Amino acid sequence: MAEGALTNKSACHVLKAGESVRGKQGFDYRPAISAETVGARGIHMQLLTIPPGGRAKAHKHQNHETAIYCISGVSACWWGEKLEHHSVVGAGDFFYIPANVPHLPYNSSPTEPCVAVISRTDPNEQESVVLLPELEVIHP
Secondary structure: OOOOOOOOOOOOOOOOOOOOEEOOOOOEEEEEEOHHHHOOOOOEEEEEEEOOOOEOOOEEEOOOOEEEEEEEOEEEEEEOOOOOEEEEEEOOOEEEEOOOOOEEEEOOOOOOOEEEEEEEOOOOOOOOEEEOHHHOOOOO
8 A cells, every 4th residue: 555545535646456355256356546555535456466367257347447457468358237248358458347337257268367457437346246146157
């Protein structure tokens, strides 16, 4: 956490991504900018590494948009009300997920991790996560 982050919410801060935290989605995230670290009120930013063969749980972010920038590797994502759409995101690509859109990201590579920067309009990253176990069986 940045020094003074929670004591001075009107200051700019430089910080590094924190320790890994397991999200409800099943991935490990390294949070950086958030309500908890710098007093953010409308944004959250973190690093995500999807391990080779890794897969999240189907979920959506209630009322919050997500923007992703892929630093390295390749990830794919099933998305839509019945996960009927599919997108592939590679290094250098940006990916946008509208609020309330169900999605299921994964890494199909057996050897290469995928590293991405994720930003959401929810400053408390895990509060808007809604798991959708009924969609898990669509793409086993």
